[in-house]
Amino acid sequence: MANNSSLSTTPGLDQWIQFRENGRLSVANGKVDIGQRISTAVALIAAEELDLDPARIDIQTPVTGVAPDEGITSGSNSMEESGNAVRHAAATARRHLLSLAASTLDTSPDMLEVDDGLVVARTTNRSVTYWDLMPTGSSFGIEVDESAPIKPASEHKFVGKFTPARGMEDLVSGHAHFIQDLTLPNMLHARPVRPPHYHSRLLGLDESITNRLSSEGITIVQDGSFLAVAASDEYSAVRAAERLFNAATWDTSIGLAEGDMAKRLLDEPRQSLEVVDGKPTDNPPPALHASPEDAALTLTAKYDRPYHMHGSVGPSAAMAIYENRKLTIWSHSQGIYLLRAAMADGLEMDPEDIVIKHAPGAGCYGHNGADDAATDAALVAKKIPGRPILLKWTRDNEHAWEPYGPAMTMVLRGSVDQAGKVIDWSHETYSDTHMNRPRAGANRAGPGRLLPLNYLSAPLPKPVASPNMGRHAGIHRNLDPLYKFPQTRLIKNLVRSMPLRTSSLRTLGAYANVFAIESFMNELAHGVGDDPIEFRLRHLDDPRAIAVLKAAGDRLSTRNKGKSIGHGIAFAQYKNNKTYAAVGIELEVTDAAEINLLYAGAAADAGQVVDPDGLSAQLEGGIIQAASWTLYEEVTHNSAGITSRDWDTYPILRFGNVPEVETIIINRPSDPFLGAGEATAGPTAAAIANAVFDATGIRVRRLPLTPDRIKAAALDD
Amino acid sequence: MTKIALRVNGDLCEVETNPDTPLIFVLRGSLGLMGPKLGCAQEQCGACTVLIDGEATQSCVRAVAEFEGKEITTIEGLSKDQLGQTVQNAFISLNAAQCGYCTPGLITTATAFLKKNSSPTREEIQKALETNLCRCGSHNRVLAAIERAIKEGHHGQ
Numbered sequence: 001m002a003n004n005s006s007l008s009t010t011p012g013l014d015q016w017i018q019f020r021e022n023g024r025l026s027v028a029n030g031k032v033d034i035g036q037r038i039s040t041a042v043a044l045i046a047a048e049e050l051d052l053d054p055a056r057i058d059i060q061t062p063v064t065g066v067a068p069d070e071g072i073t074s075g076s077n078s079m080e081e082s083g084n085a086v087r088h089a090a091a092t093a094r095r096h097l098l099s100l101a102a103s104t105l106d107t108s109p110d111m112l113e114v115d116d117g118l119v120v121a122r123t124t125n126r127s128v129t130y131w132d133l134m135p136t137g138s139s140f141g142i143e144v145d146e147s148a149p150i151k152p153a154s155e156h157k158f159v160g161k162f163t164p165a166r167g168m169e170d171l172v173s174g175h176a177h178f179i180q181d182l183t184l185p186n187m188l189h190a191r192p193v194r195p196p197h198y199h200s201r202l203l204g205l206d207e208s209i210t211n212r213l214s215s216e217g218i219t220i221v222q223d224g225s226f227l228a229v230a231a232s233d234e235y236s237a238v239r240a241a242e243r244l245f246n247a248a249t250w251d252t253s254i255g256l257a258e259g260d261m262a263k264r265l266l267d268e269p270r271q272s273l274e275v276v277d278g279k280p281t282d283n284p285p286p287a288l289h290a291s292p293e294d295a296a297l298t299l300t301a302k303y304d305r306p307y308h309m310h311g312s313v314g315p316s317a318a319m320a321i322y323e324n325r326k327l328t329i330w331s332h333s334q335g336i337y338l339l340r341a342a343m344a345d346g347l348e349m350d351p352e353d354i355v356i357k358h359a360p361g362a363g364c365y366g367h368n369g370a371d372d373a374a375t376d377a378a379l380v381a382k383k384i385p386g387r388p389i390l391l392k393w394t395r396d397n398e399h400a401w402e403p404y405g406p407a408m409t410m411v412l413r414g415s416v417d418q419a420g421k422v423i424d425w426s427h428e429t430y431s432d433t434h435m436n437r438p439r440a441g442a443n444r445a446g447p448g449r450l451l452p453l454n455y456l457s458a459p460l461p462k463p464v465a466s467p468n469m470g471r472h473a474g475i476h477r478n479l480d481p482l483y484k485f486p487q488t489r490l491i492k493n494l495v496r497s498m499p500l501r502t503s504s505l506r507t508l509g510a511y512a513n514v515f516a517i518e519s520f521m522n523e524l525a526h527g528v529g530d531d532p533i534e535f536r537l538r539h540l541d542d543p544r545a546i547a548v549l550k551a552a553g554d555r556l557s558t559r560n561k562g563k564s565i566g567h568g569i570a571f572a573q574y575k576n577n578k579t580y581a582a583v584g585i586e587l588e589v590t591d592a593a594e595i596n597l598l599y600a601g602a603a604a605d606a607g608q609v610v611d612p613d614g615l616s617a618q619l620e621g622g623i624i625q626a627a628s629w630t631l632y633e634e635v636t637h638n639s640a641g642i643t644s645r646d647w648d649t650y651p652i653l654r655f656g657n658v659p660e661v662e663t664i665i666i667n668r669p670s671d672p673f674l675g676a677g678e679a680t681a682g683p684t685a686a687a688i689a690n691a692v693f694d695a696t697g698i699r700v701r702r703l704p705l706t707p708d709r710i711k712a713a714a715l716d717d
Numbered sequence: 718m719t720k721i722a723l724r725v726n727g728d729l730c731e732v733e734t735n736p737d738t739p740l741i742f743v744l745r746g747s748l749g750l751m752g753p754k755l756g757c758a759q760e761q762c763g764a765c766t767v768l769i770d771g772e773a774t775q776s777c778v779r780a781v782a783e784f785e786g787k788e789i790t791t792i793e794g795l796s797k798d799q800l801g802q803t804v805q806n807a808f809i810s811l812n813a814a815q816c817g818y819c820t821p822g823l824i825t826t827a828t829a830f831l832k833k834n835s836s837p838t839r840e841e842i843q844k845a846l847e848t849n850l851c852r853c854g855s856h857n858r859v860l861a862a863i864e865r866a867i868k869e870g871h872h873g874q
Contacts, residue, residue, distance in 0.1 A: 035816030035853050164809065171817030172805040172824060174752020174792035181751040235735070235742040238758075313756050313764055313852045314818040362756075362818035363853040395757040613812050617855070621815055624854025647761040647850065655846035658856040 010068035016089035030070030037614035049090035051114035072335035076675025153669035190391035191241035193227035197641030209247035224457035255639030295415035307635035314362030316369030320377035332361025342438035346447025405505025410516035433465035434474035436503030478510035483539035514682025518570035551603035556584030566695025570686035579679035593707035597659035622680035628653035726794030736782035752792035763849030792821035815853030
C-alpha cells in the first residue's frame, strides 16, 4: 500500500505515464485544472524527474475510466497528492528506462546521462532515446515505486523556475476552450427552468404556451417540478426558458426562513462537538468555565460571516449525450468519479454506462453548480436520445441555485496574563454544512445532493448533514489555532436548520475562523497595549510561522502611513499543515466609511516551490477574492427566495478598488511542497478588519465591511 | 427570421436570424466566434465585450439588428491587430489569467481603451476596466500586462 493516496488507488505506472509518437510524453492525473495551474506544475515535476523539456509533455484531461481516480480537486491537496504521485511515477519511469538503456548500451545505469530524453553513455558516447526504449504502444508493466530515487533540489532545472502557464495562448485569443464553447454536430441548446425558490413545487403549466413552444420546435422536458427546454438555436432556448417559466404555476406556500442569520445560528438547534488537535471528538463538549483569576484581561467577542457565493463569471454548463443506454457527459465538476457514482445511483444506471469527461469551466473555487448542471443535462439528454445537449445555466440560475458558502458565527473568549501571554482561549463556531458534494453516504446521500434530483416526480430527498469528523474539515477548518495556548476550548456547532443550500466554498470554514481568531488576537494585543505582531510571536514556536509573519510585518512597516490610513496584519497556516501565510494590508477609510484598498502584501512558505509564478498567482488570487468577500459580499434572501440574483444585487470587487499586491515567497527546497490555493483568504479578511481598526479605532466584527456595518460598529463601541 | 448583413473582423457576412437576438448569440452561434463569452446577459460583467466601430461594447443584450452597417471586432479579430497582439502577448508574458473566462473581454476592453489613450495612468486603466469582472483575482497582473503593453510602444494608430 503506497503512502500516497493517489498511488494506493492507481498503482500502475502505465496509468500515469505513457510515451507517445513524435517525441511526446503523456502524463495523466486525476486533479482537474481549474485555473490554478496544476497541469503546469505537474508537467514541471514530470519533466524534472525524467530530464525532459516540459514542452514535450501533454497533460491529459481527466476522463472517468481512464484517468487515475484522485477524488476531488479540493482542499489545497493537489500538489501533495497528484504532484507527489507524478513525481514518484516519473522517478520510477526514469529508473526503469535507465536500466533498459544500460543493457542496450552495455554499461551500467550510473554511467548514463539524460538530456531531453536522450540517454548517453558517458564513456562510450553511445546513446538511445526514451522513445527507442519505449516505442509507442509499449507499456512499463510495473507499479510506481515510492522508493525510486528523487532528484535532489540542487539539481533542478525546471522546478522552481519561472514558467509560462499552460494554455495561455488559447485563453488570450478566445479559442473555444471552455465547456460553454463546446460544439457538436446536431447539438441542441438547453436551459433549465427553476422554481421561484427551493421549496416551490410545480402545480401546472399553461398548455396554450407549452403547445405554442412545441409548435415552434422547442422540446419541453418535465419530470415533477424539474423543467427544462431544448432548441436548436441558443437564443431560442433562452427565450423558451423565460416563456416556460411564465407558463408555470407554482406552489410557493412554504417560504424560506427569514431574519438575522447570525442570530439564527445561535438560536437554532445544533450538534456540538469538541475539537481537539484539529479533530472533532465524541467527548461531551465542555462548558465554558469562569475566566482565570490571574487574568489581567479577559475579552469576549462575536464575529459573523454571511452566506457567500462562488460567483463564477461563467455560469455552470454541461454537455450530455444519451445513446444506446449509455451517457457521455462533459462537465467542469471537480470530482468526476464521485459525480459518476452519484449520477449512476440517481439515474439508476450502471456506472460503467456513464463516461464523464472533464472540460474547463470558469473558475469555480469549490463546489459550484457544475455537478448539478451535469445532472440537468443528463436528464434532458435521456429524454432526447442521440442528440448532444449543451445545457447552460443563466446568471440568475447560478446566483440563486449554486450551493453557497455557509453563514458562520464565531464566539471567542480569551484571557491574557500580566506578562502578555494568553492563558485561556475559547472558540465556538456555528455553521451549516460545508460538505454537500455528491459523494456516497447513507440514504443515497450522493444523488440526493444533485439539485435536479430533488425536484423529480420521485424526488430524492436532500440528505441530512452529518458532522465531518476529519482533521480540519468543514466547519472546524482552522478552528484550532497554531498559537501555543496553555488552555483551549474549541467547539464546532453544526446548525442544520439554516435556510439556504450550502456546500464547499474555497477554504470552507477557515476563512471565517481565521477572520475571527486573527481579529481577536489584535483585540487582545490592543487590550494589553501590545504590538499585534509581537503579541503573536510570543505565542508561536514554529520557525516557519515566525518567518512569514516577520517578513510580512517588516514589509508593511516600510510603508508610510498617512491620515485615515490603516495597517493590519494577520497570519494562518492553512489547515495547520499546508502553506503558511501572513498578509499585510494598507487601506484608507473615507469620511463616508468606504474602504479603499491600497496595498496587500503576502509572505508565504509553501515548502519546495515548483512553479513560483503559479504559486504567487494563487496567493494573489486568494487575497483579491477574500478582499471581495470581506468588503462587499453577502447573499441575501427573503421568504420568497434569493434576492442576490445578479452582479448588481450581489456586487463583487471591481478593478477600481484593487490594491497593489505583492508576494514574498520563502522557498524551502528541501521540504515537501504544500498546497497554497487557500492560504491567503483567511488572513486577508482579518488583516483588512485590523487595518480598519488601525485607521479608525472601530472594530468591525460583522462581515461584509460595508459603510453601513462600519457605522453600526462605531455606534456599538 | 431575417437576413442581416454584418461586418465582423473585416469580413462581410450575412446571417439569417431573429433580428431581436442579442449580438453575442449570432457571433457565437451563427459565426462560430467563441471569443466573446456569455457571463451575465445583463451587461454587468464584460465577458462578452466586442468592439463596435472601435468602442468597447457588451454584446449580450443589444439586438443584432442594431449593429448592421457597423464594424464589429471580436477578440479573434484583435488577434490580427498590432495593438491587440501586443496586449495579448503582455497577458501571456505575465500569466495574467487564471481560469481565463474573463480574459477575452478584458483584452478587448483594454485594447479599445489604449487606442484612445496611449499613456494612461493606472487609475485611468482601472476605471476603464470597471465594466469587467474577474473572479480569480488576476486583477494586478491584468493591470501590469496593460502597462507592459503600453511600454512596448506599439500602440497609437
